[in-house]
Amino acid sequence: MPFTETGFSGLMIFDPLVFEDSRGYFYESYNEKTYAQQGITTRFVQDNQSCSSYGVIRGLHYQLDPHAQTKLVRVLSGVILDVAVDIRKGSPTYGKVYAVELSAANRRQLYIPQGFAHGFSVLSETAEVLYKCDSFYNKESEGGIIYNDPALQIDWKIAPDKAIVSDKDIKLPGLAECKNNFVFEG
Numbered sequence: 001m002p003f004t005e006t007g008f009s010g011l012m013i014f015d016p017l018v019f020e021d022s023r024g025y026f027y028e029s030y031n032e033k034t035y036a037q038q039g040i041t042t043r044f045v046q047d048n049q050s051c052s053s054y055g056v057i058r059g060l061h062y063q064l065d066p067h068a069q070t071k072l073v074r075v076l077s078g079v080i081l082d083v084a085v086d087i088r089k090g091s092p093t094y095g096k097v098y099a100v101e102l103s104a105a106n107r108r109q110l111y112i113p114q115g116f117a118h119g120f121s122v123l124s125e126t127a128e129v130l131y132k133c134d135s136f137y138n139k140e141s142e143g144g145i146i147y148n149d150p151a152l153q154i155d156w157k158i159a160p161d162k163a164i165v166s167d168k169d170i171k172l173p174g175l176a177e178c179k180n181n182f183v184f185e186g
């Protein structure tokens with residue numbers, strides 16, 4: 001099966017079926033039916049793509065309800081450490097961190113349901129990341145958690161002095177101060 005549980009409710013690893021031949025490779029990077037067979041009926045409405053250099057850490061970000069976003073993350077080139085933090089009140093994994101290496105080489109994807117803060121660090125010279133969202137961008141509802149919150153102890157696999165973080169992200173609050181209205185629904 002292409003899906004692997006992560007120990008966090010709703011957070012799934014997806015490994016596509018890759019067809020390789022003398023020309024190269026082919027795979028379905030997304031198929032609604034594959035997710036429906038897993039009981040996932042997410043309707044994605046927006047694709048995002050970013051390119052970053054080594055040491056960049058983007059995130060941790062989320063959008064508040066009713067603009068919360070489910071994301072399906074994959075890497076077009078390079079390598080990232082993709083990180084999801086469960087911020088669903090009442091979740092048994094509230095405040096817990098899940099991290100996984102996604103790369104163009106491993107073709108691995110991470111399906112992140114609403115109620116998680118998302119971020120990634122770039123471990124290759126550059127990395128291009130594409131992720132599908134099931135809700136449109138809504139700047140006013142954006143929230144975030146600072147990447148080096150001591151309460152999270154995230155190992156971004158980047159030397160601290162090499163981390164490149166935006167002026168916006170460096171001002172984000174810790175988990176304890178972050179505003180979120182996500183409630184775990186089992």
Ligand SMILES: Cc1cn([C@H]2C[C@H](O)[C@@H](COP(=O)(O)OP(=O)(O)O[C@H]3O[C@H](C)C(=O)[C@H](O)[C@H]3O)O2)c(=O)[nH]c1=O
Binds near residue numbers: 136
């Ligand atoms: C997210 C987003 C941003 N923008 C504009 C707003 C800014 O002028 C510019 C860069 O935005 P930002 O610095 O927030 O980009 P990232 O730091 O990569 O943000 C993302 O970082 C982590 C990894 C995420 O999961 C979120 O999807 C997203 O917040 O793009 C848009 O026009 N549409 C959008 O959907």
